[in-house]
Amino acid sequence: MDGRDLVRSVKAVGSAGAAQGLRTVLAAWRRRRADAAGLPVRGAERARVPGPVLAVEPGPGGGVVRFTRSELRITVTVNGAVYWGWDGARPEPSYALDGRAPEPDPRAVLEPDKDGAWRVVAERLTVVVSRHGAVEVRTPGGVTLRRDLPPRWWEPAGGGEARWMQRSEVAADARFFGLGGRASGPRLRDGTYRLWNTDPGHAFGPGDDPLYITMPVQMVVADAATHLVFHDSTWDGSVILREGEEGAGSGHDRAGTSELRMDGGPLRCWVLVGTPARVLHTWASLTGAAALPPVWALGHHHARWGFGDEQEVRRIVGGYHERGLPLDAVHLDIDHFDAHQVFTVDRDRFPKLPVLAEELRRDGIRLVSIVDPAIKAAPGNAVYDSGTAEDAFVRDSAGPVARGVVWPGEAVYPDFTRARVRQWWGGLYEERLSQGFAGFWHDMNEPVSFTAFGESTLPRSARHDLEGRGGDHREAHNVYALGMARAGYQGLRELTPQERPFLFSRSGWAGMQRYGGTWSGDVATGWPGLRASLSLVLGLGLCGVPYSGPDVGGYDGSPSPELYLRWFQLGAYLPLFRTHASIRAGRREPWEFGDEVLDHARVALVERRRLLPYFMTLAHLARRTGAPYVRPMWWGAPEDRALRDCEDAFLLGDCLLVAPVLDPGADRRAVQLPRGRWYDTVTEEAYEGPGQVLVDAPLSRIPVLARAGAVLPVRGRDGGLELEVWAPAPGRTGGGLVVADSGEGWEELEIERYVTRWEGKRVVVERDGEDGPDEPSLPVRVRGLGAW
Numbered sequence: 001m002d003g004r005d006l007v008r009s010v011k012a013v014g015s016a017g018a019a020q021g022l023r024t025v026l027a028a029w030r031r032r033r034a035d036a037a038g039l040p041v042r043g044a045e046r047a048r049v050p051g052p053v054l055a056v057e058p059g060p061g062g063g064v065v066r067f068t069r070s071e072l073r074i075t076v077t078v079n080g081a082v083y084w085g086w087d088g089a090r091p092e093p094s095y096a097l098d099g100r101a102p103e104p105d106p107r108a109v110l111e112p113d114k115d116g117a118w119r120v121v122a123e124r125l126t127v128v129v130s131r132h133g134a135v136e137v138r139t140p141g142g143v144t145l146r147r148d149l150p151p152r153w154w155e156p157a158g159g160g161e162a163r164w165m166q167r168s169e170v171a172a173d174a175r176f177f178g179l180g181g182r183a184s185g186p187r188l189r190d191g192t193y194r195l196w197n198t199d200p201g202h203a204f205g206p207g208d209d210p211l212y213i214t215m216p217v218q219m220v221v222a223d224a225a226t227h228l229v230f231h232d233s234t235w236d237g238s239v240i241l242r243e244g245e246e247g248a249g250s251g252h253d254r255a256g257t258s259e260l261r262m263d264g265g266p267l268r269c270w271v272l273v274g275t276p277a278r279v280l281h282t283w284a285s286l287t288g289a290a291a292l293p294p295v296w297a298l299g300h301h302h303a304r305w306g307f308g309d310e311q312e313v314r315r316i317v318g319g320y321h322e323r324g325l326p327l328d329a330v331h332l333d334i335d336h337f338d339a340h341q342v343f344t345v346d347r348d349r350f351p352k353l354p355v356l357a358e359e360l361r362r363d364g365i366r367l368v369s370i371v372d373p374a375i376k377a378a379p380g381n382a383v384y385d386s387g388t389a390e391d392a393f394v395r396d397s398a399g400p401v402a403r404g405v406v407w408p409g410e411a412v413y414p415d416f417t418r419a420r421v422r423q424w425w426g427g428l429y430e431e432r433l434s435q436g437f438a439g440f441w442h443d444m445n446e447p448v449s450f451t452a453f454g455e456s457t458l459p460r461s462a463r464h465d466l467e468g469r470g471g472d473h474r475e476a477h478n479v480y481a482l483g484m485a486r487a488g489y490q491g492l493r494e495l496t497p498q499e500r501p502f503l504f505s506r507s508g509w510a511g512m513q514r515y516g517g518t519w520s521g522d523v524a525t526g527w528p529g530l531r532a533s534l535s536l537v538l539g540l541g542l543c544g545v546p547y548s549g550p551d552v553g554g555y556d557g558s559p560s561p562e563l564y565l566r567w568f569q570l571g572a573y574l575p576l577f578r579t580h581a582s583i584r585a586g587r588r589e590p591w592e593f594g595d596e597v598l599d600h601a602r603v604a605l606v607e608r609r610r611l612l613p614y615f616m617t618l619a620h621l622a623r624r625t626g627a628p629y630v631r632p633m634w635w636g637a638p639e640d641r642a643l644r645d646c647e648d649a650f651l652l653g654d655c656l657l658v659a660p661v662l663d664p665g666a667d668r669r670a671v672q673l674p675r676g677r678w679y680d681t682v683t684e685e686a687y688e689g690p691g692q693v694l695v696d697a698p699l700s701r702i703p704v705l706a707r708a709g710a711v712l713p714v715r716g717r718d719g720g721l722e723l724e725v726w727a728p729a730p731g732r733t734g735g736g737l738v739v740a741d742s743g744e745g746w747e748e749l750e751i752e753r754y755v756t757r758w759e760g761k762r763v764v765v766e767r768d769g770e771d772g773p774d775e776p777s778l779p780v781r782v783r784g785l786g787a788w
Contacts (some may be wrong), residue, residue: 001015004625007013013615014247014278014712016570018156019409020405020409020450021452023112023405023409023410023450024403024405024450024451024452025452026453027403027404027405027451027452028452028453028454029527030260030403030459031449031454031455031458031779032263033054033363034396034397034402034459034461034462035460036594037397037398037458037461038396038398038459038461038462038472039397039460039461039472040156040158040160040161040619042062042156042160043156043157044156044434045153045154045155045156045163046155046157047149047152047153047154048069048152048153048154048162049069049071049132049133049150049152049153050067050068050069050070050072050086050133050150050151051067051068051069051070051132051133051154052067052068052131052132053065053116053118053245054066054067054068054130056110056118057123057634058109058110058111059075059104059110059213060075060103060104060106060607061075061076061077061103061104061105061106061120062074062076062082062104062108062110062127062506062668063076063110063120063178065129065135065300067132067603070086070087070133070236071086071087071088071137071218072084072085072086072767073085073088073089073090073130073646074105074110074120074127074129074135074138074592075101075104075108075124075619076105076108076120076127077101077102077103077104077105077126077173077283078102078103078105079102079174079286080105080122080125080138080272080273080274080278080282081125081270081271081272081274081282082103082120082122082125082127082263082270082283083101083268083269083270083597084127084135084268084611085266085267085268085269086151086164086266086267086268086758087267088141089266089267089268089501090139091232091268091270091475093467093469094268094429095231095234095479095483095509095510095511096145096230096232096286096287096459096511097286097510097511098286098288098289098511098514101259101286101539102285105122105123105741107122107123108120108121109121109388113128115130115131115398116130116131117129117130117131119369120741121281121609123140124140124273124274124379125137125138125139125140125145125271125273125504126138126139126140126142126168128360129400129439130150131781132150132369133150133151134147134149134150135148135266137227137271137389137589139224139225139273139274140477142487143224144171144627145170145171145220145222145224145225145227145229145260145273146168146170146220146235146271146731147168147169147170148166148167148168148227148269148586149166149167149169149177151164151165151267152165152593155533155597156774157785159514161264161265161474162203162264163164163234163261163262163263163264164261164262164267164692165259165260165261165262166231166259166267167257167258167259167260168229168258168259168260169255169256169257169680170220170222170244170255170256170257170258170675171222171224171244171253171255171256171361172244172245172246172253172254172255172256173222173246173588173641174220174221174222174243174244174345174431175187175220175221175222175243175644175645176188176218176220176241176243176256176258177218177219177221177538177539177542177632178215178217178218178219178228178542178543178662179193179195179215179216179217179218179239179535179539179540179543180183180211180213180214180217180540180656181211181214181518181520181521181539181540181548182209182211182217182533182536182539183204183205183207183208183209183211183212183523183532183534183536184206184207184209184532184535185536185538185539185647186484186534186535186538186539186632186647187644187645187647189241189243189460189749190241190242191236191241192238192239192240192241193209193210193214193238193239193240193241194210194214194236194237194238195214195215195216195235195236195237195238195239195262195478196207196209196210196214196236196237196477196478196481197212197214197478197481197507197508197509198210198211198212198214198444198446198457199446199448199456199457199521199578200522201210201443201456201710202522202558203522203523203525203529203554203555203556203582204420204521204524204529205523205524205526205527205528205599206528206532206535206774207252208530210334211520211521211536212521213507213508213509213512213518213540213545214297214444214509215262215290215509215510215543216230216231216510217230217232217510217542217543217544218238218258219231219279219542219543220241220258220350220776221276221634222333222638223639223641224275225274225275226273226274226275226276226638227271227272227274227280227647228270228271228272228279228280228282228283228422228775229269229270229271229272230271230283230510231260231262231266231268231269232263232266232268232269232270232271232510233264233265233266233267233380233474234265234477234478234479234509235262235263235264235265235475235478236474236477236478237262237263238260238261238605239259239260239261239329239649240257240258240259240261241256241257242256242257242258242377243256244256244257245333247463248753250689251669255378260579260769262481263474263505264474264475265475265752270286270627271588272681274452274589276631276634276635276638276669277540277597277627277635278726279416280542280625280626280628281626281627282546282626283544283626284513284544284625284626284627285626287510287511287513288502288511288513288514288516288620288707289513289514289623289624289626290302290513290545290547290623290625290670291336291489291500291501291503291513291514291516291517291547292500292516292619292620292623293502293514293516293619294436294438294499294502294743294744295502295612295616295741295742295743295744296328296329296364296502296744297328297329297439297502297576298575298577298615298616298619299326299327299328299329299577299579299608299609299612300325300326300327300328300329300577300578300579300605300609301328301329301330301368301576301577301579301609302316302320302327302329302330302331302578302579302588302589303331303332303333303368303441303578303579303580304331304332304333304407304428304579304580304581304583304588305333305334305335305337305580305582305583306333306335306582306583307330307333307335308335308348308712309350310349310351310352310353310356310488312385313330313332313356314356315731316330316362316389317330317363317365318587318622319591322681323591323592323598323602324602325588325590325601325602326331326605326606326608326609326767327365328365328366329365329366329367329368329371329439330360330365330366330367330368331367331370331441331578331580332367332370332475333367333583334370334372334407334443334532334613335583336350336353336369337408338580339376339408339784340376340378340406340407340739341381341383341407341408342371342373342374342378342383343371343382343383343428343431344607345435347419353435353436354435354436355435356433356436356593357436357438358436359494361436362484362546362753366435366437366438366439366502366528366559367437367438367439367684368378368437368438368439368502369435369436369437369439369440369441370439370441370442370443371429371432371440371441371442371443372406372407372442372443372444372446372451372493373414373416373444373445373447373480373484374406374407374408374411374412374444374448374669375393375408375411375412375443375669376408376409376410376411377386377401377403377410377411377412378408378410380762383428383510384412384671385541386424387412387414387424388467390420390421390526390577391426392414392415392418392420392425393412393413393415393471393556393646394412394414394415394458394462394463394464395412395415395462395463395784396461396462396463397459397461397462397463397472399405402448402458402462402463403456404447404449404458404772405449405451406444406447406448406449406450407444411449413458414484414487414682415464415465415476416480416482416484416486416487417464417465417466417467417476417479417480417483418464418465418467419467421487421679422483422486422487422490423461423487423490425484425488425491426488426489426491426494427491427494427495428491429473429488429491430495430584431513433495433496433509434570438502439502439503440492440501440502441503441505441519442481442484442485442488442503442505443506444505444697445480445484445505445506445507446477446480446481446506447477447480448505449460456749457473457477458477459473460472460473460474460477460508461473464476477699479509480507481505481506481507481508481509481512481539482509482515482739484505485503485508485512485515485516486514486515488501488503488515489503489514489515489516489669496516498745498746499745500742500745500746501515501742502704503515503516503519504511504516504518504519504547504548504618505517505518505646506518506519507519508545508600510544511544512780513544513546513547516547517545517547517576518540518545518547518548519546519548519549519551519576519578519580520532520536520537520549520550520551521548521551521555522551522555522556522582522707523536523550523551523554523555524554524555524556524557525553525554525555525556525558525563525585526554526557526559526615526664527563527663527664528562528660529550529554529555530563530566530570530660531549531648533549533550533567533570533613533661533716534570534647534648534660534667534728535647536548536550536551536625536649536660537549537574537575537630538630538631538632538647538650540632541628541629541631542628542632543639544626544631545628546575546618546619546622546627546628547575547576547622547629548574548575548576548632549571549574549575549576549577549578550567550571550578551578551579551580551581552564552570552577552579552580552588552703553565553567553568553579553580553588554580554581554585555569555581555582555585556581556582556583556584556585557584557586558585558586560664561594561596561597561654562595562664562665562699563664564588564593564597565593565597565601565699566660566662566702568590568601568604568663568700569600569604569661570658570660570699571700571788572607573608573630573656573658573660573704575615575618575629575630577578577608577617586703590605599700600699600700600701601667603701605703609782610714610715611712611714611715612696613713613714613715613721613742614653614655614656614712614713614714615629615741616713616739616742617635617653617713617737617738617739618652618653618742619741620739620741620749620751621653621739621751624751629652630651630652631649631650631651631652631653632646632650632651633646633649633651633657633674634646635651636651636674637674637675637690638653640675640690642672642690642692643672643690643752644730645675646672648660648662649671649672651674654707654736654737655673655706655707655708655710655711655712655736656679656681656705656706656707656710656712657671657704657705657706657707658694658702658703658704658705658707659674659697659703659704659705660673660702661697661702666697666700667696667697668694668695668696668697669694669695669697669703670692670694670695671692671693671694671695671703671705672691672692673687673688673689673692673705674688674689674690675689675692676688676689676707676708676729677689677707677708677729678705678706678783679694679705679706679708679726679727679783680703680704680705681704681705681706681783682701682704683696684783684784686708687786695709706726706727706783706784708726708727708729708732708734708784709726709727709729709732709733709734709735710725710726710734710735710736710755710756711723711724711725711734711735711736711737711738711754711756711765712724712725712736713736713738713739713740714727716779716781718783720739720779721736721778722778722780722781723776723778723779723780723781724753724778724783725754725756725763725780725781725782725783726782726783726784727756727758727763727782727783727785728756728757728758728763730758731758733755733756733757734755734756734757735753735754735755735756735768736753736754737751737752737753737754738751738752738753738754738778739751739752744767750787752767753768754766754767754768754769755768755773763782763785765780765782
């Protein structure tokens with residue numbers, strides 16, 4: 001027995017309450033025993049590399065290159081993506097792909113290259129396979145973007161899953177982004193990043209890794225082009241990144257490197273090349289369009305673990321109304337459950353929950369319910385009984401149902417990798433709908449099992465269906481939350497077919513945007529936590545998850561009035577705008593921080609309400625194009641190295657630049673501007689980019705700049721939709737897109753295109769229709785004219 005484990009066991013019993021503490025100790029030992037008995041012993045391993053080329057078999061979009069000890073299947077698809085799989089691996093089955101892989105591009109041909117290599121030439125890229133198995137991706141002009149060296153495998157001598165390693169080289173000027181939700185980003189510096197969805201078990205800051213959402217998805221930005229690379233294996237792994245250096249040593253560039261190590265699964269790779277917008281559009285065509293939130297979900301949400309009862313909820317809502325603060329949703333955490341049991345209600349504290357929900361809905365406020373996957377393992381619990389009848393729960397390698405420990409105590413876990421279980425789970429949301437809930441918040445779904453020591457999740461030997469293929473938790477862990485989101489989303493589509501489901505999840509994997517969004521999880525209260533909040537939103541957007549946001553104010557502790565306000569001001573410009581905190585933390589209502597903070601928070605809330613039509617337009621564009629709402633500063637100019645290194649500001653769509661205050665005591669801050677003219681949206685002062693400018697950032701607001709020529713749909717003073725137009729630069733035109741959506745249904749709405757230009761001394765705004773330019777049907781307000 002490890003002495004450290006014994007110490008942790010004693011501490012767990014002492015700190016978590018005797019009964020629950022003892023359960024976590026027993027769960028830890030049970031997990032250890034299960035894995036000792038149920039996991040294969042690797043023993044001696046054989047190392048393997050592909051070897052030299054033996055034969056080539058051309059096929060649609062590419063073909064198969066056979067080596068002495070492996071074969072490489074390579075295909076360029078009609079959407080411009082390139083796929084390759086070692087050991088003959090095909091793109092399916094895949095949890096990331098939305099249906100089947102795209103068809104091969106018939107114009108792409110596998111043909112001989114020099115020095116015994118082979119190549120596939122396509123419209124957007126050329127792929128060259130060397131005679132020993134290196135794979136190189138080049139631009140049409142011949143510039144190398146990525147070179148994957150021949151992979152290596154380590155196979156157990158007695159058979160079983162092979163570990164593998166893929167080392168890649170990128171340009172010396174390249175910068176890495178992505179890999180899911182990383183608190184240290186958005187730009188990923190030199191270091192090791194683990195690919196295993198993890199609840200850190202405490203409030204996290206920039207130094208904590210991994211977190212709740214990890215994805216083997218990298219966005220690599222270089223002067224020559226941007227490319228996204230996705231390794232489609234759900235197993236545990238790690239990525240070791242090292243940025244390159246230009247002019248290193250004796251004047252030669254040193255390439256950047258990415259080394260991927262996986263504990264199993266196929267070695268499958270997708271590479272997408274182009275502008276950032278084109279890359280994410282192609283990524284969305286592979287992994288699925290982002291779920292479209294209802295309009296209310298883009299407003300302000302208030303949550304807390306520890307509301308207490310119905311009267312407390314009414315008190316908080318009344319506080320918003322009395323102070324004239326907009327509020328769109330209230331979230332109920334686990335304390336509204338009966339003894340923490342999911343799909344139940346504590347009738348003593350919430351005796352008339354449907355009545356409360358209806359009262360709130362009449363005031364334009366929706367109720368959102370937390371949903372945990374773990375189910376109390378007790379006969380008489382309706383969900384446990386119905387799940388047992390469905391044989392819905394994950395089993396251990398010896399056959400019995402696997403058990404863990406979560407909030408309700410001893411718990412079991414649905415196997416979301418089985419279609420029948422997903423259907424059963426989706427039907428359970430009928431109970432939530434009957435209580436009046438309109439949205440759903442998935443938590444603890446990494447999945448978590450409290451343990452006194454070791455990993456806080458299910459045993460790796462636990463068995464999963466994996467769509468009939470069979471396997472264990474080593475393969476299923478990272479997609480567990482994805483399956484839960486799929487089950488909930490599809491269930492809600494059936495239960496409320498006329499309404500767009502609203503669902504967001506703490507954990508997930510590639511493709512999770514199909515079912516909803518995510519939030520930061522338990523981010524630490526403090527200025528580093530504020531900075532980490534922005535990093536997470538930007539990084540997830542570059543992995544194809546456009547809807548996310550942090551716990552405003554941080555999950556733990558009591559933020560200072562200044563920190564709370566700066567966090568609140570940032571949150572007002574992020575897709576999910578939600579205050580939330582732990583039961584042990586200080587309050588998060590704006591009026592708890594004094595009159596000055598309350599006044600400034602009101603301004604941020606009113607501005608968010610005014611911008612709701614713009615956020616809704618961005619939601620539609622994210623669904624149709626894959627472009628995130630929140631974009632890095634280099635989005636439109638990835639070749640601008642100053643913008644590539646900018647991590648403290650962002651673009652909100654094409655029209656706005658948001659520069660949050662991320663440090664205490666600041667009343668001015670530097671902003672790195674992209675090319676063009678930008679207007680301060682409060683003072684209407686004009687600035688010219690590219691370059692750095694110093695702008696005012698008083699406690700009352702954070703700097704927000706509008707692009708010259710921009711057209712934003714906003715809520716007018718009368719509550720109706722109007723167009724806010726920012727004057728174009730002299731001799732230039734501008735424009736914007738508008739989707740007028742104020743509902744919750746599935747109508748396919750038109751994207752309206754507007755163009756702005758100077759005509760003499762006035763700014764003209766025209767709607768670009770199928771029959772030519774037309775007068776706008778909406779009121780127009782032109783701003784920025786004072787700068788002339």
